[in-house]
Every structure is written in structure tokens, then in C-alpha cells.
Amino acid sequence: MNQPFEPIRLEPAYRKVAAALIERITARSFNSGDRLPSETALAQQFGVNRSTVREALRELQTAGLLTRSRGSKLMMVTRPQADHVANSVSRALVLHDVTFLHVWESMSMFEPLIAEAAAKRRNDTDLALLQQAQESFVLHKEDTARCVHHVAEFFGVIAAASHNPVLVLAQEPLIQLLEPSLGAMIDRVAQARSRIVAAQRRLSEAIRERNADDARTWMAKHIRDFRRGYEVAGIDLEVKIKV
Amino acid sequence: MNQPFEPIRLEPAYRKVAAALIERITARSFNSGDRLPSETALAQQFGVNRSTVREALRELQTAGLLTRSRGSKLMMVTRPQADHVANSVSRALVLHDVTFLHVWESMSMFEPLIAEAAAKRRNDTDLALLQQAQESFVLHKEDTARCVHHVAEFFGVIAAASHNPVLVLAQEPLIQLLEPSLGAMIDRVAQARSRIVAAQRRLSEAIRERNADDARTWMAKHIRDFRRGYEVAGIDLEVKIKV
DNA sequence: GAAGCTGATATTGTCGGACAATCAGCAATT
DNA sequence: AATTGCTGATTGTCCGACAATATCAGCTTC
Known part of the structure; x- marks a missing residue:
């Protein structure tokens, strides 16, 4: 009975959303050049608030998986540039x-x-x-x-x-x-x-x-x-x- | 007068906040192990909304500059792990x-x-x-x-x-x-x-x-x-x- | 028919406020 | 002394709102 429990880690929603999106991109469900659905659409699909989606998007953006071409509103899926x-x-x-x-x-x-x-x-x-x-x-x-x-x-x-x-x-x-x-x-x-x-x-x-x-x-x-x-x-x- | 204007880029606030924080960290104003001020404190200091600060924090987190030690609430400045x-x-x-x-x-x-x-x-x-x-x-x-x-x-x-x-x-x-x-x-x-x-x-x-x-x-x-x-x-x- | 303009619509960036969960530190209890 | 309970601070998440502007369909003009 001396066996300690493993620490249970609960990930915040924004991280789960980010992970789900990353998974889709690396699995090529989204191809490079495709436009991501709008934030509101994503929020609806994931069943979370738009703010949560936005936090997740920042992560993908930092990883270079999403870029916005010069002064454009739409987010594009992209292969991380060197x-x-x-x-x-x-x-x-x-x-x-x-x-x-x-x-x-x-x-x-x-x-x-x-x-x-x-x-x-x-x-x-x-x-x-x-x-x-x-x-x-x-x-x-x-x-x-x-x-x-x-x-x-x-x-x-x-x-x-x-x-x-x-x-x-x-x-x-x-x-x-x-x-x-x-x-x-x-x-x-x-x-x-x-x-x-x-x-x-x-x-x-x-x-x-x-x-x-x-x-x-x-x-x-x-x-x-x-x-x-x-x-x-x-x-x-x-x-x-x-x- | 033939000189073309450079495309003026207006960065969103969350990016500016992130840049400011990154600058501080790379300049060693924050040392590794220090804990970051709370989100509300940062929001006040930068004069932006807490949501904006949070989006910026996601960026630093993804870059490995911030980590949260196991289930703790405080965010720690850290050197990006390999x-x-x-x-x-x-x-x-x-x-x-x-x-x-x-x-x-x-x-x-x-x-x-x-x-x-x-x-x-x-x-x-x-x-x-x-x-x-x-x-x-x-x-x-x-x-x-x-x-x-x-x-x-x-x-x-x-x-x-x-x-x-x-x-x-x-x-x-x-x-x-x-x-x-x-x-x-x-x-x-x-x-x-x-x-x-x-x-x-x-x-x-x-x-x-x-x-x-x-x-x-x-x-x-x-x-x-x-x-x-x-x-x-x-x-x-x-x-x-x-x- | 092609090119350019126009206005409606959609989308993003940002804000304010709200609340539950929970972590840290301290007081009370045993 | 160790444990428990309490309180305030902080994070995660939500809601609603609004200005700015990119997008797109439809209209105009050539």
C-alpha cells in the first residue's frame, strides 16, 4: 500500500484546444495554405469561449504553424519557416x-x-x-x-x-x-x-x-x-x- | 521622391506586450527562477486588458520562457529547456x-x-x-x-x-x-x-x-x-x- | 466581358466585468 | 508540532460588447 499516486495533471482548455489544432495540422487534415475557420466557428466547434480559442491560437502562431499574410485578417496554416x-x-x-x-x-x-x-x-x-x-x-x-x-x-x-x-x-x-x-x-x-x-x-x-x-x-x-x-x-x- | 514607403505595420497589443516581456527577460531584468507579476498587475502596468496580457503570456509560454512548476499557480521565468x-x-x-x-x-x-x-x-x-x-x-x-x-x-x-x-x-x-x-x-x-x-x-x-x-x-x-x-x-x- | 467601386457582412482586436476553482499563507485546533 | 480550516490573491473560463477593417457579392462603368 506504499505505492504513491501519480500526480494527476489537468490541462487547461486553451492547451487542449491548441493540442487538438496542432494534431490536425501535423496529421495534414489542414494543408499548408488553407485558411483556419474563424475564431467564433472554432469556439463553437470546441464548445469553448472565443477568448479560450484565441489563447490557443497564440500558441500555434508562436510555433510558426499559423501566419497572417501582410495585413490580412485571415489566418493561414503554414509550415514553420526556418x-x-x-x-x-x-x-x-x-x-x-x-x-x-x-x-x-x-x-x-x-x-x-x-x-x-x-x-x-x-x-x-x-x-x-x-x-x-x-x-x-x-x-x-x-x-x-x-x-x-x-x-x-x-x-x-x-x-x-x-x-x-x-x-x-x-x-x-x-x-x-x-x-x-x-x-x-x-x-x-x-x-x-x-x-x-x-x-x-x-x-x-x-x-x-x-x-x-x-x-x-x-x-x-x-x-x-x-x-x-x-x-x-x-x-x-x-x-x-x-x- | 521615388522612394517607396515602407509598409507600415501596426502590431496588435498582445504582440507588443509579449515583445516587451521578452525584451526584459533576454536583457536579464528578470532572472531565471523569478516569478512574474500577476496578470492583473501586468495588465495595469501595460495599461491593457487582462485578456490581452494572457494572450501575450501564451506566446512566452510556448517559447519556453515561462513555466509553471507542477500544478502551481505562479509563473516562473526560465531558460528554455532543450x-x-x-x-x-x-x-x-x-x-x-x-x-x-x-x-x-x-x-x-x-x-x-x-x-x-x-x-x-x-x-x-x-x-x-x-x-x-x-x-x-x-x-x-x-x-x-x-x-x-x-x-x-x-x-x-x-x-x-x-x-x-x-x-x-x-x-x-x-x-x-x-x-x-x-x-x-x-x-x-x-x-x-x-x-x-x-x-x-x-x-x-x-x-x-x-x-x-x-x-x-x-x-x-x-x-x-x-x-x-x-x-x-x-x-x-x-x-x-x-x- | 473586364475592371473598378460600394456597401453589407464577417472577422479580428480589445475591452469590461463576472465567477468558480484553487493556491499560498496564516490562524485555530488538536 | 502537526493538522485543519479560513481568507485573500490568482488563474481559467465565460459572457457580452464595440470599433476597425478585410472580404465578398453585387452594381457600375468602360
């Missing part, structure tokens, strides 16, 4: 006191392998996007914010070229965390821009020729270069990243 | 039609390097946890659900031993996605359990001795083994993972 998910991952990492060194180490581990996979599996569309990102960087060399954005784009295109959604999603938060400081680095290190241009050229060349080894090694160099850039710029790698 | 964040990442991946092959490929890329980092940086606590996970697996060999859970734990401990939060968070969703099917595999493949035990022993040995090379290669073998297990069990690797 940048949205990565956003909350980034925030989590910041709150876990992640440092530049942590991020850099992870990138030096992952990126070469991602580049290798991209070289093996890229298709023509990937190549076009890659070249476009590359050209955009050169074109906006002067505008720091913009060219940093194109560096991020370049990495994103490479990950996408691997045709493995896991790699895309794993990489995105790293880029997000690095982006702000990357601007500072580029501004302080004279040759940074030209070195990036050179690395991108080698990389896209290797990927175009499906040369996995070259892609890997050039990416490894590229990442090492970033670290040197940070050191030259006098950015402490052990410092915790802020938002 | 499993919570990984949950939404997993869901996102599922909705992006991720296959077992995608997950396996990512693990075969990441895990050996993670094991290598763990071997280099593990401390005594990590070792103890590793051994504990290892023993738990052996102890519950019969209970499939439980021993799968301990496989996940083993991987988690290795990632933690790298002392790089990025690696911990990058790995978690992969394990989560694999966990259910891993049970099916283990049940169908006779020697699966013993092979896992052997691999875990080699791995923790390598990590104990800080032998990075061994850790890497044994992990690589371990991961390859998983794939063979899936194939033997007749699980189609190209199939999309469901929740």
Missing part, C-alpha cells in the same frame, strides 16, 4: 549563455560537411541561387548591413543545396547569432570583404563541379578565416552573445 | 517532410564530431552521468520504451559533455525524431540491444580516456549500425517521419 523556428532557438541559446566561440566551433564542425553534401547533391536551381547570392554580396560591398545579409544568404543557399531540411534548420540559428557581430567585424577588418569574396568564389566553384573534397576544405578555411577576422577585429570570442 | 525547444523544431521538420534518411545523414555528420568534442572536454560529472545512462540501458533492456529513452539520454549526456550548448540543442530534435521508430527497430532486430550495449561501452571508454579519435570513430560506427538496424528491421528510410 527563420521563425531559428529565432526561438537563437533566443534559447542566448539565454543559455552561448559564446561566439561556441557558435564558431559548431560552425567549424558543421559547415564543411554541409558544403560537402551540397556539392554532392546541388541541382541547377541551387547553382543559380548560389551565384545570385554571391553577386549580391559583391554588388553591395559598401553597405555593411546588406552585405552581411548576403553572407547569411550564401550560407543558407548552400544548406538548401544539401536538400536536407535538417541541415537547413540546424544552420539557421548559428547564422542568426553571428550576423550582428559579423557586421562589426567586417567594418573593422580591411581585407575581410575581399577574403569573403574569394572564399565564396572558390566554394561555389567547387559546388558547381560537384567536387565534395574541395567544397569541404574551402569551407573549413572560410570558417577559420572568420575566426581570424574576429580576433583581428579585437572581438572577444569568449563573450556571451546578446540579442 | 527538450521544449527541440519539440517545436521536430514538429517543424516533420511538416517539412523530413525522412529517416535525412535525420540519419545529419546524425552521421554531427554525432562523431560531437563525441570527439566530448572526449576532449568531458569532466568527472559528465563521466558519472554517462556511466549512469549506460547502466540504466542495460538494467531496462527488456522494457523497450524505457531503454529507448536511455539511448536518448546517452546521446544527450555526450552532447552535454561537449560543454557547448549549441551542440546540445542541435542534437536534441534529431533524437526526438528517431526515438519512436528506434523502439520498433530494437524490437525487431535480435542483436540490436547487445550491439548498442557494446557501442556504448566503447564510446564511454574512449571518452573517459579522452581519446578523441576513438570516440569519433566508434560513434561513426554506432551510427552506421543504427542504419543497418533499420534496414534489417525493414523500415523504409525514405519514408516521411510522422509525429
Whole structure:
């Protein structure tokens, strides 16, 4: 008789509603692009108040499962976009006191392998996007914010070229965390821009020729270069990243 | 005068409130473990209705920034836990039609390097946890659900031993996605359990001795083994993972 | 027939108030 | 000292309301 009872957990209604909706979406009963029923309709169907439904909707919205296209009233079911998910991952990492060194180490581990996979599996569309990102960087060399954005784009295109959604999603938060400081680095290190241009050229060349080894090694160099850039710029790698 | 106006976006109040709260938390004005003011207090401070505050709170809750400790009424500020964040990442991946092959490929890329980092940086606590996970697996060999859970734990401990939060968070969703099917595999493949035990022993040995090379290669073998297990069990690797 | 305008309708965002359930802390009781 | 009962604070949920505006059908115009 010494057996303790399991703690009985009663979930609030808004959580149940959210769970029910999520279940429907992941089971593909709602397809991406479909419009959700109106709040009042949902409230009626679930037999709860509209306020309760609204609280549930906030949850789905935060999870990236619902979006409203620019200034529109209707809510659309959608597949969570990489940048949205990565956003909350980034925030989590910041709150876990992640440092530049942590991020850099992870990138030096992952990126070469991602580049290798991209070289093996890229298709023509990937190549076009890659070249476009590359050209955009050169074109906006002067505008720091913009060219940093194109560096991020370049990495994103490479990950996408691997045709493995896991790699895309794993990489995105790293880029997000690095982006702000990357601007500072580029501004302080004279040759940074030209070195990036050179690395991108080698990389896209290797990927175009499906040369996995070259892609890997050039990416490894590229990442090492970033670290040197940070050191030259006098950015402490052990410092915790802020938002 | 040709400059087009930027689309003016008017954010709803619940989003502004959420943003304000998130800003406070990431800026460490609220520390982990602090409890949030009551909903009515927040409503007064922000000058909005309590319903609006509640919608904002749902967002923070979903992001893992707020938790309620078991059946307690008070909301606690907290650092997003890995499993919570990984949950939404997993869901996102599922909705992006991720296959077992995608997950396996990512693990075969990441895990050996993670094991290598763990071997280099593990401390005594990590070792103890590793051994504990290892023993738990052996102890519950019969209970499939439980021993799968301990496989996940083993991987988690290795990632933690790298002392790089990025690696911990990058790995978690992969394990989560694999966990259910891993049970099916283990049940169908006779020697699966013993092979896992052997691999875990080699791995923790390598990590104990800080032998990075061994850790890497044994992990690589371990991961390859998983794939063979899936194939033997007749699980189609190209199939999309469901929740 | 296509394109543009118009007004009715539906939907969202926000508010105020209300009430039951229950959790925390304190007083009373044994 | 430990247990029980009480009280106030807090959450979960509901109802009803209203302004702003997105949507859509119908009408007008070319």
C-alpha cells in the first residue's frame, strides 16, 4: 500500500484546444495554405469561449504553424519557416549563455560537411541561387548591413543545396547569432570583404563541379578565416552573445 | 521622391506586450527562477486588458520562457529547456517532410564530431552521468520504451559533455525524431540491444580516456549500425517521419 | 466581358466585468 | 508540532460588447 499516486495533471482548455489544432495540422487534415475557420466557428466547434480559442491560437502562431499574410485578417496554416523556428532557438541559446566561440566551433564542425553534401547533391536551381547570392554580396560591398545579409544568404543557399531540411534548420540559428557581430567585424577588418569574396568564389566553384573534397576544405578555411577576422577585429570570442 | 514607403505595420497589443516581456527577460531584468507579476498587475502596468496580457503570456509560454512548476499557480521565468525547444523544431521538420534518411545523414555528420568534442572536454560529472545512462540501458533492456529513452539520454549526456550548448540543442530534435521508430527497430532486430550495449561501452571508454579519435570513430560506427538496424528491421528510410 | 467601386457582412482586436476553482499563507485546533 | 480550516490573491473560463477593417457579392462603368 506504499505505492504513491501519480500526480494527476489537468490541462487547461486553451492547451487542449491548441493540442487538438496542432494534431490536425501535423496529421495534414489542414494543408499548408488553407485558411483556419474563424475564431467564433472554432469556439463553437470546441464548445469553448472565443477568448479560450484565441489563447490557443497564440500558441500555434508562436510555433510558426499559423501566419497572417501582410495585413490580412485571415489566418493561414503554414509550415514553420526556418527563420521563425531559428529565432526561438537563437533566443534559447542566448539565454543559455552561448559564446561566439561556441557558435564558431559548431560552425567549424558543421559547415564543411554541409558544403560537402551540397556539392554532392546541388541541382541547377541551387547553382543559380548560389551565384545570385554571391553577386549580391559583391554588388553591395559598401553597405555593411546588406552585405552581411548576403553572407547569411550564401550560407543558407548552400544548406538548401544539401536538400536536407535538417541541415537547413540546424544552420539557421548559428547564422542568426553571428550576423550582428559579423557586421562589426567586417567594418573593422580591411581585407575581410575581399577574403569573403574569394572564399565564396572558390566554394561555389567547387559546388558547381560537384567536387565534395574541395567544397569541404574551402569551407573549413572560410570558417577559420572568420575566426581570424574576429580576433583581428579585437572581438572577444569568449563573450556571451546578446540579442 | 521615388522612394517607396515602407509598409507600415501596426502590431496588435498582445504582440507588443509579449515583445516587451521578452525584451526584459533576454536583457536579464528578470532572472531565471523569478516569478512574474500577476496578470492583473501586468495588465495595469501595460495599461491593457487582462485578456490581452494572457494572450501575450501564451506566446512566452510556448517559447519556453515561462513555466509553471507542477500544478502551481505562479509563473516562473526560465531558460528554455532543450527538450521544449527541440519539440517545436521536430514538429517543424516533420511538416517539412523530413525522412529517416535525412535525420540519419545529419546524425552521421554531427554525432562523431560531437563525441570527439566530448572526449576532449568531458569532466568527472559528465563521466558519472554517462556511466549512469549506460547502466540504466542495460538494467531496462527488456522494457523497450524505457531503454529507448536511455539511448536518448546517452546521446544527450555526450552532447552535454561537449560543454557547448549549441551542440546540445542541435542534437536534441534529431533524437526526438528517431526515438519512436528506434523502439520498433530494437524490437525487431535480435542483436540490436547487445550491439548498442557494446557501442556504448566503447564510446564511454574512449571518452573517459579522452581519446578523441576513438570516440569519433566508434560513434561513426554506432551510427552506421543504427542504419543497418533499420534496414534489417525493414523500415523504409525514405519514408516521411510522422509525429 | 473586364475592371473598378460600394456597401453589407464577417472577422479580428480589445475591452469590461463576472465567477468558480484553487493556491499560498496564516490562524485555530488538536 | 502537526493538522485543519479560513481568507485573500490568482488563474481559467465565460459572457457580452464595440470599433476597425478585410472580404465578398453585387452594381457600375468602360
